[in-house]
Amino acid sequence: MKKSEAMKLLKESREKIDLIDEKILNLISERTSLARKIIKAKIALNMDIWDPAREKQIEEKTRKIARENKIDEGKLIKIMRILTELNKMEQEQILRRK
Ligand SMILES: C=C(O[C@@H]1C=C(C(=O)O)C=C[C@H]1O)C(=O)O
Numbered sequence: 001m002k003k004s005e006a007m008k009l010l011k012e013s014r015e016k017i018d019l020i021d022e023k024i025l026n027l028i029s030e031r032t033s034l035a036r037k038i039i040k041a042k043i044a045l046n047m048d049i050w051d052p053a054r055e056k057q058i059e060e061k062t063r064k065i066a067r068e069n070k071i072d073e074g075k076l077i078k079i080m081r082i083l084t085e086l087n088k089m090e091q092e093q094i095l096r097r098k
Contacts, residue, residue: 031083035090042091043098049091055084 001009042049062080066073 028083028086032086032090035087036094038087039091039094043095049088049095058084 039049041047058080059077062076063073065071066076
């Protein structure tokens with residue numbers, strides 16, 4: 001591959017990653033903001049913030065998608081655990097403000 005072609009390929013790929021990253025971050029924000037509705041429902045249902053059964057369901061779905069896409073299961077699980085921790089933190093903050 002010529003250097004100029006390589007530079008063009010790198011630039012175009014990074015531009016695509018930038019767009020994907022922006023979508024991912026917006027989706028993370030949307031996912032986290034759902035904590036407001038979820039904690040409201042949990043208060044009415046007298047439910048704990050932490051729901052291990054639900055998190056197990058999410059983990060199993062994550063493992064399935066990781067296998068289907070040949071992505072490291074452990075790493076994808078870690079990412080999802082961060083997202084669930086983020087959501088639980090948001091629920092706890094809302095609860096403390098009530
Ligand atoms: C969002 C919820 O609260 C917690 C966070 C979860 C998540 O971020 O997916 C899942 C289960 C709960 O531990 C929920 O109960 O659905």
